[in-house]
Amino acid sequence: MSVRVSMKVNGKPVSADIEERTLLVSFIRENLRLTGTHVGCDTAQCGACTVHLNGKAIKSCSIVAMQAEGADILTIEAVAHPDGTLHPMQAAFKENHGLQCGFCTPGMVMNALDFASSHPNPSEQEVRESLEGNLCRCTGYHNIVKSIMAGARAMAAAK
Amino acid sequence: MTTSLIGARVPRKEDYRFLTGAGQYTDDVALAGQTYAAFVRSPHAHANIRRVSTDKAKRAPGVIAVYTGADLAAAKVGGLPCGWLITDVKGQPMKEPPYPVLAQGKVRHVGERVAVVVAESAAQARDAAELVEVDYQPLPAVASAAKARSSGAIHEIAPDNVCYVWALGDKSAVDAAFAKAAHVTKLEFVNNRLIPNAIEPRAVNAVYSRADDSTTLYVASQNPHVERLLMTAFVLGLPENKVRVVAPDVGGGFGSKIYLYAEDVACTWAARQLARPVKWTADRSEAFLSDAHGRDHLTVAELALDKDGKFLAMRVRTTANLGAYLSTFASCIPTILYATLLAGQYTTPVIYCEVTAVFTNTTPVDAYRGAGRPEATYVVERLVETAAREMKVEPAELRRKNFIRQFPYQTPVALCYDTGNYEATLEAAMKIADVAGFKDRREQSLRRGKLRGLGYACYIEACGIAPSNVAGSLGARAGLYEAGEVRVHPTGTVTVFTGSHAHGQGHETTFAQVVADRLGLGMEQVDIVHGDTSKILFGMGTYGSRSIAVGGTAIVKALDKVIAKGKKIAAHLLEASEGDIEYDKGVFKVAGTDKKKTFGEVAFAAYVPHNYPLDKLEPGLNENAFYDPTNFTFPAGSYVCEVEVDRETGATQIVGFTAVDDFGRVINPMIVEGQVHGGLAQGIGQALTEGCAYDDTGQLITGSLADYCIPRANDLPLFKLDMRETPCTHNPLGVKGCGEAGAIGAPAAVMNAITDALGVKDVPMPATAQNVWRAMHRA
Numbered sequence: 001m002s003v004r005v006s007m008k009v010n011g012k013p014v015s016a017d018i019e020e021r022t023l024l025v026s027f028i029r030e031n032l033r034l035t036g037t038h039v040g041c042d043t044a045q046c047g048a049c050t051v052h053l054n055g056k057a058i059k060s061c062s063i064v065a066m067q068a069e070g071a072d073i074l075t076i077e078a079v080a081h082p083d084g085t086l087h088p089m090q091a092a093f094k095e096n097h098g099l100q101c102g103f104c105t106p107g108m109v110m111n112a113l114d115f116a117s118s119h120p121n122p123s124e125q126e127v128r129e130s131l132e133g134n135l136c137r138c139t140g141y142h143n144i145v146k147s148i149m150a151g152a153r154a155m156a157a158a159k
Numbered sequence: 160m161t162t163s164l165i166g167a168r169v170p171r172k173e174d175y176r177f178l179t180g181a182g183q184y185t186d187d188v189a190l191a192g193q194t195y196a197a198f199v200r201s202p203h204a205h206a207n208i209r210r211v212s213t214d215k216a217k218r219a220p221g222v223i224a225v226y227t228g229a230d231l232a233a234a235k236v237g238g239l240p241c242g243w244l245i246t247d248v249k250g251q252p253m254k255e256p257p258y259p260v261l262a263q264g265k266v267r268h269v270g271e272r273v274a275v276v277v278a279e280s281a282a283q284a285r286d287a288a289e290l291v292e293v294d295y296q297p298l299p300a301v302a303s304a305a306k307a308r309s310s311g312a313i314h315e316i317a318p319d320n321v322c323y324v325w326a327l328g329d330k331s332a333v334d335a336a337f338a339k340a341a342h343v344t345k346l347e348f349v350n351n352r353l354i355p356n357a358i359e360p361r362a363v364n365a366v367y368s369r370a371d372d373s374t375t376l377y378v379a380s381q382n383p384h385v386e387r388l389l390m391t392a393f394v395l396g397l398p399e400n401k402v403r404v405v406a407p408d409v410g411g412g413f414g415s416k417i418y419l420y421a422e423d424v425a426c427t428w429a430a431r432q433l434a435r436p437v438k439w440t441a442d443r444s445e446a447f448l449s450d451a452h453g454r455d456h457l458t459v460a461e462l463a464l465d466k467d468g469k470f471l472a473m474r475v476r477t478t479a480n481l482g483a484y485l486s487t488f489a490s491c492i493p494t495i496l497y498a499t500l501l502a503g504q505y506t507t508p509v510i511y512c513e514v515t516a517v518f519t520n521t522t523p524v525d526a527y528r529g530a531g532r533p534e535a536t537y538v539v540e541r542l543v544e545t546a547a548r549e550m551k552v553e554p555a556e557l558r559r560k561n562f563i564r565q566f567p568y569q570t571p572v573a574l575c576y577d578t579g580n581y582e583a584t585l586e587a588a589m590k591i592a593d594v595a596g597f598k599d600r601r602e603q604s605l606r607r608g609k610l611r612g613l614g615y616a617c618y619i620e621a622c623g624i625a626p627s628n629v630a631g632s633l634g635a636r637a638g639l640y641e642a643g644e645v646r647v648h649p650t651g652t653v654t655v656f657t658g659s660h661a662h663g664q665g666h667e668t669t670f671a672q673v674v675a676d677r678l679g680l681g682m683e684q685v686d687i688v689h690g691d692t693s694k695i696l697f698g699m700g701t702y703g704s705r706s707i708a709v710g711g712t713a714i715v716k717a718l719d720k721v722i723a724k725g726k727k728i729a730a731h732l733l734e735a736s737e738g739d740i741e742y743d744k745g746v747f748k749v750a751g752t753d754k755k756k757t758f759g760e761v762a763f764a765a766y767v768p769h770n771y772p773l774d775k776l777e778p779g780l781n782e783n784a785f786y787d788p789t790n791f792t793f794p795a796g797s798y799v800c801e802v803e804v805d806r807e808t809g810a811t812q813i814v815g816f817t818a819v820d821d822f823g824r825v826i827n828p829m830i831v832e833g834q835v836h837g838g839l840a841q842g843i844g845q846a847l848t849e850g851c852a853y854d855d856t857g858q859l860i861t862g863s864l865a866d867y868c869i870p871r872a873n874d875l876p877l878f879k880l881d882m883r884e885t886p887c888t889h890n891p892l893g894v895k896g897c898g899e900a901g902a903i904g905a906p907a908a909v910m911n912a913i914t915d916a917l918g919v920k921d922v923p924m925p926a927t928a929q930n931v932w933r934a935m936h937r938a
Binding site: 019021029030033034035036037038039040041042043045046048075076077079080086090093094095097099100101102103104105106109124127128129131132134135136137138139140141142143144145 | 174178440442443837
């Protein structure tokens with residue numbers, strides 16, 4: 001069965017006719033061709049598919065696109081400044097070598113943005129707990145933790 | 160350019176695209192007319208296939224084609240080849256059973272491919288795959304290495320399920336040494352099977368063009384040329400020049416993306432039949448079932464010592480589980496890359512190792528980060544630590560007593576270490592880890608109801624397997640060199656093509672540092688290209704921590720040629736003799752004068768050769784090199800792990816981890832530290848959380864990320880790292896490689912710490928709370 005969905009993605013209204021079972025992540029990747037959001041496990045374990053739905057980080061493999069009807073979605077492609085300047089959280093990942101293969105990175109950044117909005121100066125332990133739903137196989141999390149701590153502080157300072 | 164780029168923490172060139180969602184991984188590639196493949200996989204570990212019925216699937220919505228093993232057999236598609244021939248103790252070649260792309264009448268592990276459905280959408284392909292009816296006749300299955308020899312044959316050519324029995328070392332000398340030993344330490348353990356789990360699942364997208372009879376394959380691969388060579392020459396019989404393999408951004412490999420997989424072949428073959436692009440991306444369950452696994456050794460190891468604690472001999476017997484088929488490099492992992500490392504950092508004069516490699520009804524096993532070397536280090540370092548405790552000697556002291564201190568050092572197990580300083584890394588690690596303060600910390604922990612333990616691991620690694628002719632004499636069916644090309648553009652900027660492949664290692668940055676430093680250019684004037692057989696020279700890709708030592712050296716050799724030709728051009732332009740031209744920091748100078756030409760001016764002259772010695776020199780400035788190393792490189796290091804174990808639950812927390820490594824010269828310490836962090840995480844994962852489990856019928860019990868626990872952020876500490884440098888003596892950069900070290904050294908360090916905390920001889924890996932609790936209560 002085909003169904004029409006409409007939502008706002010990265011500030012732009014989008015709509016499409018899709019199969020009812022289409023996951024939000026498939027809609028984002030396949031229909032909108034925004035391939036920065038990744039699929040690592042399809043079981044809500046790895047967090048590579050994390051996007052923001054109405055400002056909160058969610059795993060886009062865990063809901064169907066219809067559930068996002070009318071929602072405001074933010075993906076990794078729209079996090080940097082429109083002139084291309086990295087967001088302070090993205091910059092912190094770069095400065096702290098918080099990424100290697102890059103596959104988990106968009107999900108890490110999207111999750112970190114949500115976390116940092118309520119944790120302007122997080123402790124190492126708070127950051128580790130915030131990463132419960134995001135897996136990385138490259139970094140041992142060492143530099144991701146440092147990146148998020150630095151990024152959160154940079155975001156707070158920029159306010 | 161004033162300061163050297165070697166040793167500089169240069170931020171990565173690749174980060175911007177990954178941080179903004181602009182990376183291009185295989186699944187991100189969408190082609191006109193795209194179709195999608197789904198595989199029908201065996202639910203049985205061992206079964207005869209009586210019948211495969213595809214009628215219903217073929218009639219399902221959106222289905223374009225369904226292929227079975229019969230279709231591939233009719234098309235004479237070959238089996239997957241093994242890249243290393245092991246010769247057994249009797250001089251006979253290993254048993255090499257056929258490894259079909261789609262099952263031929265029989266399945267031998269859960270997840271083996273039986274049929275492939277191609278449809279207009281991924282969902283339609285999956286739906287239709289459910290409609291393929293396979294009539295299986297289940298057979299008895301065996302999953303464990305221990306039981307393989309006494310179980311029914313999996314392959315006709317190996318009636319006892321033995322692929323080979325192989326040995327290295329002087330058995331009679333070892334037995335004689337054991338006979339006169341003052342002390343013998345013996346351990347028996349399993350090196351647990353691991354499932355790699357790169358976060359990007361394997362993926363392939365194949366497209367065929369009838370217009371020029373060419374095939375392009377996008378694939379998540381660590382070595383696109385090897386993939387192409389194996390697929391064209393051994394499986395599909397296609398001309399190599401008509402096949403292009405592109406490995407774009409690849410989301411982690413850890414060994415699992417080295418191999419030629421059946422899915423790659425099936426999609427490529429289907430794309431050629433249909434003349435439409437065919438894409439397949441593994442879901443996580445498929446990754447668990449079909450990515451080559453790692454480790455899985457059952458080992459009895461003994462160390463003989465004299466009364467003063469000097470090592471006299473080591474004797475090791477290992478049964479290695481190869482799984483149901485021989486994956487691409489499976490055969491050399493528990494042999495050439497394992498037994499040769501058993502000397503570790505020590506002067507053990509004689510060593511004997513016997514390996515029985517067996518087939519079981521499990522997913523094939525191959526190289527996973529470290530590949531043989533973590534298993535060897537685990538043997539050596541668990542033995543040494545246990546011997547120290549048994550002889551009541553400080554474990555660090557026993558190691559010092561036996562360290563190799565003179566180089567080059569010829570081990571009794573074939574390797575010749577060129578350089579190292581094991582005392583230096585151990586001393587630094589003990590200082591950083593504050594070993595002196597451990598007793599106090601142990602008491603403090605006890606007061607909180609926790610058992611605290613400290614463990615060491617002093618590892619050695621052999622990277623950049625080489626030279627090709629020696630490897631060939633040991634059974635390698637491939638070369639082990641690397642290729643590099645330096646293309647200087649007329650304006651003096653540079654594009655470098657490398658046969659190495661990065662899937663997280665940051666070569667675009669590290670290699671650019673080497674090039675920019677050598678040529679005296681800015682980082683922005685250098686680009687590194689990899690991962691496309693239509694662009695790069697025939698290269699061997701990335702595995703075994705070889706990229707900087709082999710790939711980096713190939714680039715340096717090409718750079719030397721560029722500079723040599725540049726000197727000739729500069730000599731002409733400056734009307735000087737070639738011998739008087741010096742090159743430094745981007746400028747060709749006549750020695751002792753102020754006459755000079757910049758690199759850009761020389762490049763321009765080479766491409767606009769108006770004032771140019773055309774009678775003696777070709778125009779252009781483009782050089783390449785193939786580099787075949789004369790020896791392995793030998794990174795080494797000392798790790799100190801400190802754990803706290805909860806007495807009530809057995810839950811183990813790593814409270815301190817210090818790693819001091821000697822990787823020779825380090826190009827980018829930030830990137831190298833990142834490699835160590837990641838390796839440590841995987842090594843700690845093996846020790847604490849990761850354990851692949853099959854039940855007795857060959858069903859994979861740990862088939863998801865909920866059952867198989869790769870470490871999460873909360874499982875790991877902040878690591879304390881330092882480095883010591885003894886430059887490699889046989890490559891121009893003095894580099895050794897760093898990608899696998901952490902995974903090699905960490906498991907023994909963690910398990911030495913846990914057994915210290917508990918006061919027991921051994922705890923099986925992974926040391927889950929349950930395993931630790933049981934060990935506590937047995938003790």
